[in-house]
Amino acid sequence: xxxxxxxxxxxxxxxxxxxxxxxxxxxxxxxxxxxxxxxxxxxxxxxxxxxxxxxxxxxxxxxxxxxxxxxxxxxxxxxxxxxxxxxxxxxxxxxxxxxxxxxxxxxxxxxxxxxxxxxxxxxxxxxxxxxxxxxxxxxxxxxxxxxxxxxxxxxxxxxxxxxxxxxxxxxxxxxxxxxxxxxxxxxxxxxxxxxxxxxxxxxxxxxxxxxxxxxxxxxxxxxxxxxxxxxxxxxxxxxxxxxxxxxxxxxxxxxxxxxxxxxxxxxxxxxxxxxxxxxxxxxxxxxxxxxxxxxxxxxxxxxxxxxxxxxxxxxxxxxxxxxxxxxxxxxxxxxxxxxxxxxxxxx
Amino acid sequence: xxxxxxxxxxxxxxxxxxxxxxxxxxxxxxxxxxxxxxxxxxxxxxxxxxxxxxxxxxxxxxxxxxxxxxxxxxxxxxxxxxxxxxxxxxxxxxxxxxxxxxxxxxxxxxxxxxxxxxxxxxxxxxxxxxxxxxxxxxxxxxxxxxxxxxxxxxxxxxxxxxxxxxxxxxxxxxxxxxxxxxxxxxxxxxxxxxxxxxxxxxxxxxxxxxxxxxxxxxxxxxxxxxxxxxxxxxxxxxxxxxxxxxxxxxxxxxxxxxxxxxxxxxxxxxxxxxxxxxxxxxxxxxxxxxxxxxxxxxxxxxxxxxxxxxxxxxxxxxxxxxxxxxxxxxxxxxxxxxxxxxxxxxx
DNA sequence: GAGAGTAAGGCGAACGTTCGCCTTGATGCT
DNA sequence: AGCATCAAGGCGAACGTTCGCCTTACTCTC
Numbered sequence: 081x082x083x084x085x086x087x088x089x090x091x092x093x094x095x096x097x098x099x100x101x102x103x104x105x106x107x108x109x110x111x112x113x114x115x116x117x118x119x120x121x122x123x124x125x126x127x128x129x130x131x132x133x134x135x136x137x138x139x140x141x142x143x144x145x146x147x148x149x150x151x152x153x154x155x156x157x158x159x160x161x162x163x164x165x166x167x168x169x170x171x172x173x174x175x176x177x178x179x180x181x182x183x184x185x186x187x188x189x190x191x192x193x194x195x196x197x198x199x200x201x202x203x204x205x206x207x208x209x210x211x212x213x214x215x216x217x218x219x220x221x222x223x224x225x226x227x228x229x230x231x232x233x234x235x236x237x238x239x240x241x242x243x244x245x246x247x248x249x250x251x252x253x254x255x256x257x258x259x260x261x262x263x264x265x266x267x268x269x270x271x272x273x274x275x276x277x278x279x280x281x282x283x284x285x286x287x288x289x290x291x292x293x294x295x296x297x298x299x300x301x302x303x304x305x306x307x308x309x310x311x312x313x314x315x316x317x318x319x320x321x322x323x324x325x326x327x328x329x330x331x332x333x334x335x336x337x338x339x340x341x342x343x344x345x346x347x348x349x350x351x352x353x354x355x356x357x358x359x360x361x362x363x364x365x366x367x368x369x370x371x372x373x374x375x376x377x378x379x380x381x382x383x384x385x386x387x388x389x390x391x392x393x394x395x396x397x398x399x400x401x402x403x404x405x406x407x408x409x410x411x412x413x414x415x416x417x418x419x420x421x422x423x424x425x426x427x
Numbered sequence: 428x429x430x431x432x433x434x435x436x437x438x439x440x441x442x443x444x445x446x447x448x449x450x451x452x453x454x455x456x457x458x459x460x461x462x463x464x465x466x467x468x469x470x471x472x473x474x475x476x477x478x479x480x481x482x483x484x485x486x487x488x489x490x491x492x493x494x495x496x497x498x499x500x501x502x503x504x505x506x507x508x509x510x511x512x513x514x515x516x517x518x519x520x521x522x523x524x525x526x527x528x529x530x531x532x533x534x535x536x537x538x539x540x541x542x543x544x545x546x547x548x549x550x551x552x553x554x555x556x557x558x559x560x561x562x563x564x565x566x567x568x569x570x571x572x573x574x575x576x577x578x579x580x581x582x583x584x585x586x587x588x589x590x591x592x593x594x595x596x597x598x599x600x601x602x603x604x605x606x607x608x609x610x611x612x613x614x615x616x617x618x619x620x621x622x623x624x625x626x627x628x629x630x631x632x633x634x635x636x637x638x639x640x641x642x643x644x645x646x647x648x649x650x651x652x653x654x655x656x657x658x659x660x661x662x663x664x665x666x667x668x669x670x671x672x673x674x675x676x677x678x679x680x681x682x683x684x685x686x687x688x689x690x691x692x693x694x695x696x697x698x699x700x701x702x703x704x705x706x707x708x709x710x711x712x713x714x715x716x717x718x719x720x721x722x723x724x725x726x727x728x729x730x731x732x733x734x735x736x737x738x739x740x741x742x743x744x745x746x747x748x749x750x751x752x753x754x755x756x757x758x759x760x761x762x763x764x765x766x767x768x769x770x771x772x773x774x
Numbered sequence: 775g776a777g778a779g780t781a782a783g784g785c786g787a788a789c790g791t792t793c794g795c796c797t798t799g800a801t802g803c804t
Numbered sequence: 805a806g807c808a809t810c811a812a813g814g815c816g817a818a819c820g821t822t823c824g825c826c827t828t829a830c831t832c833t834c
Contacts, residue, residue, distance in 0.1 A: 481820035
C-alpha cells in the first residue's frame, strides 16, 4: 500500500496550507526562504512522495504507455524483442513514463480490450511491435483515436500512423552490394511469402541492387517461403541443383535461421561456405554466434528504434503534430561482415 | 486521452443519482428492473467506462504490479524470461492486474527508485526475477515492507520473502538417475561457481543421486566454472583427458550452452555423443533445437511458475498470510530425454 | 390503523492532487 | 494621505470514483 503521507501532513508540520506546499514543490510560486526551508524539512522528515494516482486523476493523464507485442508462438523466440523492450523502458523512464505490458492475442474482442484500456484512462497511448500484414490492431486503434507509434509498418492502406522501422530494403541492398564487391554475379534471394510486408520490402532491396549493377536475375533465384531452418535448407538444395550456368554462388536470406539451413545444405554438398557459396542472414541473432560464428548478417539498430519510438509517442502526447518525415522513420541496419561471405574463389 | 463519459453523465441520462449508477454497475444494490435497464442502456449508448485512476485513488490501490528483471548484458539472451513475462501478464490479467516494467539496473539510488514507486502508489507490489546471490533488491524491498514475490531464491539470510523457484536439485537428480539407468557409472558434473546459489542447489542434486546409488565420486569429476560454451568445451576436454579408469562416460551440465561446448569437445575426440559419452543440458533453450536437435535437457516449467508467482502476490495484496509451504514453492523441471543420453554402449 | 420492518435510491464526504482566483499586508509613488 | 502595485500565501473547487448513512414510501402485522 502506498505511503500515506500527504500534502496536508506536510503542510500541517510546516505551518502553511497544503496547496502552498504543492506549489512550492513544483516551483510554481515564490515564497520566503524560511517557508521554503520549513516545507523542505517537513518533506524530508515525513518522507513525503506525491501520490501519482491523485496527480493522474487531476491531470487526466496516467503517464503510462501500453506496449503491445505478439506473444511468441510455442517455442519460437524473437531475439529482437527483448532489446526493444529494454530500450522503450529506458526511454520512457527518461521522459517520465512507464511501460505497461499488454500482449496482443488475437480474438474477437480485440476492440473491446483496447477500448477498455483507453477509455478507462489506464494508458495514455500505445506502442505496437510485431506488426503483421494488415494488422488487426491498426483499424481498432485508429478508430479509438489514441496516440500510437509502431515498430514496423503495416500494409499501406489508408491509415498512416506514425512508425519507426528498419529499412530492410537498404539492408538487403547493402548485403547484395557487398556480395557484388566480392565479385559474385549470380545471387539468390530467399524471401518470405509474397504477402509479407517485410518480405516485399526486403525483396525490393535485392532488385534495386541487382538492377543498379546491371545484372540479370533468373526467376529461379528468387524464392518465397514460410519456414525457418527447413525452408532455408530445402531452398538452398534447390538452388544448388540448378544447372551450372544458372547456379548461384551467393544466397541472401531474410532471416538468420533460414541462412543456417542454407549453410547446412551447402556443407552437405561438400562445398565450403564463403569460398564456394556465400550466405548472409538477417538479425544477428545472439545465440547463433555460438554455433555458427561466421555468419554475415544485418544487425537491426533495435535500441535506437526503441528510443525514437518513445520520443515520437511523447511528442504526440504533448499535442505535437510531427512532420511526415519525423513520424515515418526508417533506420538502416548495419551489415556485419563475417566469414560466410568472404574469400570467394570463382570456379 | 481518456474517454470523458462519467458516472454523472450516465446518471443524468438514466434519471438517477450518479452514486446509484455506481452501485448498480457493481451490483451493490437492489433496484427495480426498469431502473437497472435504463442505466444499462445509458451505459451502452454513452460508451461509459469507469475511470481507473479515480477508482484507484478511492480504493488506494493501483492494481499494478512492478516487474523487475535484470537487463540482459550485451548480447546474452535469457530464453526463459520471455515466457515468464508472458505468463505473469496472463495471470495478472486474469486476476485484474497489469504488469509495469521496471528493469533493474544496479546503482546507488536503488532504494530511492523503489521507494518512489511504492510510496507514490505507482504499484501495489513487485515481482522480481533473475535473483542473484545476495541480491541488493531484497533488503531494499524488505525495508519498504511492500508485497513481493520472487522467481528464484536469493541467499538464505534472515529475510525470507515468498518465492517460487525451479527445483534445480530435483532436476539434476532426475538427470543423474536417468543416466544411472542407462548404466553409466562415472558421471561428471559441470557446475557454476561455488558462490552461485543456483549452482550449489543443482550440485546437491548430483550428490544426492550419486550417494543414493552408492557410487563413489572422483573429485575431478565435479567442476565449477563461469563461462558458457567455452567453459563446457574446455571442461569436457579436461574430463576426457583423465586416465581410462577415472574417465567419465556421462557429463551433466547446468546450462544448455555449456552442454553444447561439451558436445563439441566430445565430437572432436572422434567419440559419439550418446553412444560413447552422454551429455545433458538445462533449460531446453528454444533456438538450440535447430542446431543440436538431440540434446537431453531439463525444461523449466516457466509458465506454471509465472502463474503461481502472480497468484501468490495477489494473495498477499488481499492481506492473506500464506503458510510457509505456500509461500516457498519449488517446482521440479521436466526431463526431456533425447539422443545425447541414449544408446550408451560401455566399452 | 398505528407501529415496525424493508426495499429503493438519494446524499454528503472522502481519496490526494492541481489550478485559478482571492486576501492580506507591505511598499512605492505622487 | 491616498491610491495603485506587488509579493506571499490562503482558499474553494474540481478530477471521477466508492462508501456509509439517511430518507422516503410501501408492505406487513396484530
